[in-house]
Amino acid sequence: MILAIESSCDETSVSIIEDGKHIRSNIVLSQIESHKRFGGVVPEVASRHHVEGITATIDEALNSANTTMEEIDAVAVTQGPGLIGALLVGINAAKALAFAYDKPLIPVHHIAGHIYANHLEKPLQFPLIALIVSGGHTELVYMKDHLSFEVIGETRDDAVGEAYDKVARTIGLSYPGGPQVDNLAAIGEDSYDFPRVWLDKNSYDFSFSGLKSAVINKLHNLRQKGEVINEANVATSFQNSVVEVLVGKTVAACKNYNAAQLIVAGGVASNKGLRTQLAITCESNGINLSIPTPQLCTDNAAMIGAAGHYLFKAGVIADMSLNGYNHMDIEQCSIE
Ligand code: KG4
Numbered sequence: 001m002i003l004a005i006e007s008s009c010d011e012t013s014v015s016i017i018e019d020g021k022h023i024r025s026n027i028v029l030s031q032i033e034s035h036k037r038f039g040g041v042v043p044e045v046a047s048r049h050h051v052e053g054i055t056a057t058i059d060e061a062l063n064s065a066n067t068t069m070e071e072i073d074a075v076a077v078t079q080g081p082g083l084i085g086a087l088l089v090g091i092n093a094a095k096a097l098a099f100a101y102d103k104p105l106i107p108v109h110h111i112a113g114h115i116y117a118n119h120l121e122k123p124l125q126f127p128l129i130a131l132i133v134s135g136g137h138t139e140l141v142y143m144k145d146h147l148s149f150e151v152i153g154e155t156r157d158d159a160v161g162e163a164y165d166k167v168a169r170t171i172g173l174s175y176p177g178g179p180q181v182d183n184l185a186a187i188g189e190d191s192y193d194f195p196r197v198w199l200d201k202n203s204y205d206f207s208f209s210g211l212k213s214a215v216i217n218k219l220h221n222l223r224q225k226g227e228v229i230n231e232a233n234v235a236t237s238f239q240n241s242v243v244e245v246l247v248g249k250t251v252a253a254c255k256n257y258n259a260a261q262l263i264v265a266g267g268v269a270s271n272k273g274l275r276t277q278l279a280i281t282c283e284s285n286g287i288n289l290s291i292p293t294p295q296l297c298t299d300n301a302a303m304i305g306a307a308g309h310y311l312f313k314a315g316v317i318a319d320m321s322l323n324g325y326n327h328m329d330i331e332q333c334s335i336e
């Protein structure tokens, strides 16, 4: 039984995971309301909220799992990537628990966590392709086995979630705008002609800054001319461009790598347009698709516990010098 802690951005989360897949509890304390008025996450504010909430969240996770620290086998924690001050709160809480109760401490890469969120619902099947789409990441990862990560493509500029949030802000929606753009996109029409950025034909890399600028420029131009803007149509046109490229490159990767499974991870994996289009395209191409329920797509500690279970079995244990990192290469976390 693993107690897992996630605090890399604006969610303080603690979870109790049994055998790497049974969620005994998964408490998520969101700070979104606090960051909304700033239009984005303020790192210093995030750290302070983590400090305020971490102890109560640990207690609540243990209580709702009906267990105690004595029964816990190991403590897993997000080591990075993320906001350094935010990460350090979780890491120090994890160290304190591991030290006080004499439990092993397991460092977990945040993106490995997002990937293993899928394992909480459906066993991972290898080789697999993982599409990671979040506020900070857009990557295609090839896994030939557990804990083997090869990045085959990544964004050259903005992450998808970042582009969503900036487009949302220009439309006038509050932070985080991604889900609101998704809702608007469901009721609009694809009437604006936004670019599809494919880059080189054989590359699995992405680029979203050109699309983001095209949308923002269009909105500014229309406003300057005093023309009526159909916001739902802007959202649909933007989302269609994002989804077409994401799905096109991901399906090509699945075919070229003979993937037994495609998994989708990260906050943007809860996007309804992306989920629908992936489901249709995977069905017609015979690709086995797995996307977690939306609650497991956004940041949570259950996913850290799921990845932590395999790292623990592989003997990945940290000592009390464990540090957090703003940037961390997932390939370096591979266990061969
Ligand atoms: O994985 P996550 O919770 O945090 C990071 O590790 O970044 O992802 C948060 C991102 C935000 O940019 C948010 O706007 C975006 O995921 N997001 C969405 C949707 N739900 C969350 N973007 C588009 N459509 C959604 N339904």
Ligand code: ZN
Pocket: 110, 114, 134, 266, 267, 298, 299
């Ligand atoms: Zn995340």
